[in-house]
Amino acid sequence: MPQRPLGNTSMLCNVLELEHLEKDARCATSSLRHARRHQQIPLIEERPIIMTTAANVERLPIADHGQVFAGEHLAVGDGS
Numbered sequence: 001m002p003q004r005p006l007g008n009t010s011m012l013c014n015v016l017e018l019e020h021l022e023k024d025a026r027c028a029t030s031s032l033r034h035a036r037r038h039q040q041i042p043l044i045e046e047r048p049i050i051m052t053t054a055a056n057v058e059r060l061p062i063a064d065h066g067q068v069f070a071g072e073h074l075a076v077g078d079g080s
Helices: 008-015 019-023 030-035 037-054 065-069
Strands: none
Touching: 008 019, 030 037
């Protein structure tokens, strides 16, 4: 029998290493997750910060809109 594809919740839990949320019976259905969202949102929101800090990744400067759209690789046409 083919394996069932992962749903959005499963994929999110896998990526954020929050498998315990997926396995929690109180999160078994969409309705249950929705009812407990006030408890789950902080766990989900803090996870990328923890993962980034744990990996000791340097923070990159955030480009303003001018920097984002001024790259030479975005120039279109022959310059005329």
